[in-house]
Amino acid sequence: MFDEYSCGALVYHYINDEIHYLIIKQKNGNYGFPKGHMEENETKVETAKREVLEETGVEIDIFDNHFSVITYEPVFGVLKEVTIFLAKALTNEIKIQEEELFEASWLPFDDARKIITYQKDKNILEILSNKILRVK
Secondary structure, X not given: OOOEEEEEEEEEEEEOOEEEEEEEEEOOOOEEOOEEXXXXXXXXXXXXXXXXXXXXXXXXXXXXXXXXXXXXXXOOOOOEEEEEEEEEEOOOOOOOOOOOEEEEEEXXXXXXXXXXXXXXXXHHHHHHHOOHHHHO
């Protein structure tokens, strides 16, 4: 059983026919995907949509059958599960939640891969980006 659950999304959209990904920089300096804790009576998909919108102002369409799950211990004795869905941006203008983030931007794959902090998130980028052509 997990002590914490978070959900978010690898959000993409096209800029000049090239796929770009929504990458955030958290207040702690880490780069990754918009995500956050599930609220009571909320589904994973609802959490992911809410968190992306709250943190970045971007509305998304989630492909709920394309996701990746990671688990880790954020602090000793606490087990956390994070579900990251593949999502297409319905809007692309970014308005960050300044209490949570330093910045957010649209980056092509190689730039996103270089800047993302954690290897598990880099793996998610690779796994889910390969599914984009299947959902196009």
